Amino acid sequence: MLETTKLVVGHSSPVAGPFDLSFPDGHCVMLCGPNGSGKSTLMKTLAGLIPPVSGSFRSNGEVLLVPARIPRVKGFTVSEFVRTSLFRSALWDGSASGKATEAVAEAVRLLGLERLAGKDLCEISDGEFQKACIATALTRKASVIMLDEPTAFLDVDNRKMVLSTLHDIARTTGTTVVFSTHDIYDGEKNSDSVLDLGKLR
Amino acid sequence: MQARGKTFLILAAVILLAAVDLCSGGGSLSIADSLIFMKLRLPRMLSAVLGGACLALSGLQMQSIFRNPLADPHLMGVSAGAGTGAAIATLIAGSSIPVALSGLTVAGAAFLGAAISCVMVTMSASRLRDVTSLLVFGVMLGFVFSAITSILEYSANAENLKVFYSWSAGSFMANRPAEILIMAAALAVGLTLSLTISKRLDITLFGDEYATLVGADPSRTRIIALLGACLMTGAVTAFCGPLGFVGIVSPHLSRTILGTSMHARTIPCSIIIGSGLALAADIISQIAPWPLPVGSTMALIGIPIIIHILITHRDA
Incomplete structure (x- = not known):
């Protein structure tokens, strides 16, 4: 679950907002809009990398x-x-080491990377590496997972697979998934709602 | 072969090198010459082992925090700072109060110079948030120190200049037990620091943004790594002179040999390889028929290795 109240984002000066958003658990949201419309800035703000210009946001767990x-x-x-x-x-927490191995294995399985788990990162394709990056977010069982352009380097098949996986993850685990993309056609098919920052302005 | 097996194999080779190093040196030793052995050869061998280890570990950490395969302590102005310290001791203090000029004064001043540049680099690491600016700062700092050293050299007399040059050529000889203990202590501190942040160092390789997001603040990692690296480089440079190449080459060799970049494995392996390279350079310097400064021998061993790495592992 993710809620924002009159949230304005930007690097000291406002770039986008104000947002009054509410994304329930298990919701998969596509974030689109032209370059410079504030997609990355919004995500970085929600992840706590940069402070909001004004307004606030809250979630029921880790973002x-x-x-x-x-x-x-x-x-x-x-x-x-x-x-x-x-x-x-x-x-x-040394005692969590077994649990950590389990969490990694589960994330790797969810993204269909079992066959590649022991391979060096330089021996896999760009698409496969992108999936590994997504797996890093799945291990921590966060309440909200945001992905900045997860399909940018992928071919058509991998793009569809990744987007439908994101949708599945949202549905089965109850995680709120927010991804930004320029691939509006496939993105829209695999999301429950669309936030178009280009139209908001 | 497993990474651990390879590391042990290299360790065995390095111990062998250490034994060879003890047996090399001017003239042959009879058993009665154990004094020479204890006073000259053992300290020399230990200096090489510790010096190589410290420089290799510093280089490994520098390469990781700057995500740059060519980073090493020399790049961050630490050696140049030590050089300026040594220059001040030999060229200024040496000419005004000649009695005070000894190996210990030079080493002390070099350590002070290294410490000053360490403080400056570490302080700037907490201000400058991105890697490239910090790297540029370190390189510029090095140039400033080199410029000061040049000015001092320019106005120095020939006798003092010779003392300074013999320090700057680099050598593992004539190190006292106290100096060796200081190097050992620096290595112990540096190794402890690097092992405690080994996971942070792994994460730093995947970018500042990723590191921040998984909760491993990259600036903190950089400050801890720089602190250890500067301490080790400062100690070694003070007592053995500015020695290049071991810091750059050893981490590359360890990654290539082990086939992994995980610091938990590359830290011990780099240290052992660094000691091995320093011992090899020292042995060559000892058996050479003409006087050969160990710093130059290291460069002569190191450069072919670097070129080989550049040609065969362009993606590394």
Whole structure:
């Protein structure tokens, strides 16, 4: 669940808003609009990376963001990379190590990456790496997962698979999923509502 | 082979190198010459092992926090700061109060110079939020220190200049037990710091945004890593002179050999490889028929390795 009240976002000066949004649990939301309309800024604000210009927002749990560009580092397997997302839980609580392995395996399975789990990040395709990035958000069982352009590097098949997976995740786990995309056609088919920042202005 | 097996294999090779290093040196030793052994060869071998280890670990951390395969302590102005310190000690203090000029004064001043640049880099790391600005700051700082050193050299007399040059050529010889202990302590602190942040270092490789989002504040990681790296580089540079290449090459070799970039594995392996390279350079310097400064030998070993890495692992 995610609610905003007269939320204005921007880097010190307002870029977009005010938003009065309400996304229930299990809802999959497509965020679209031209470049510069504030999609990334809105997501970064909700993830707590930048403070809101004015207004407020609340959720019933952790709000996570999958950044648009994560560098692909040679020398990490898919599972090792996905596991880095559990830094807080895995590092500070040694007893959670088994649970961490489970969470990683489950995230990897949800995205259909089992076959690639032991492969180096440099040996997989761009699309497969994007899925691994999405898996990093699934391990933490957040209440809201936001993805900045998750389909930007994907081919048609992978794009559809990722978007329908996002939709499934929202439905089956009750997570609120918000993704931004320029791929309006496939995005709309796999979302429960659409927030068009271009039209809002 | 598993990463652990490979690391142990390299460790065995390095121990062998250490033994060879103990046996190399001017003249052959009879058993009665154990004094030479204890006073000269053992400290030299330990200096090489500790020096190589410190530089390799500093280089590994620098490369990770700057996400730059060419980063090493020299790039952040630490060695240049030590150089300026040593230059001030030999060229200014040396000419006004010649009695005070000794190896210890030079080392102390070099350490102070390294410490000053460390403080400046670490302080700027908390102000400058992005990696590139910090890297540029470090390089510029290095140029400033080098400029000061050049000015001092320009106006120094020949005798003092020779003392300064013999420090700056780099050497593992003539290190006292106290100096070796300081290097060992620096390595112990640096290793402890790096092992406690090994997971943070892994995460930093995936970008500042990702690191922030998983709760591993990248600026904090950078400050801790820089602190350890500066401490280790400062100590080694003070006592052994500015030694390049081990810091750049060892992390690359460890990643290539182990096939992983995870710090929990590359930290021990880089350290061992760094010691091995330093020992190899020292052995070559010892058996060379003419006087060969170990700093130059290191460059001669290091450069072919760097070129090989650049050609065969362009995607690394």
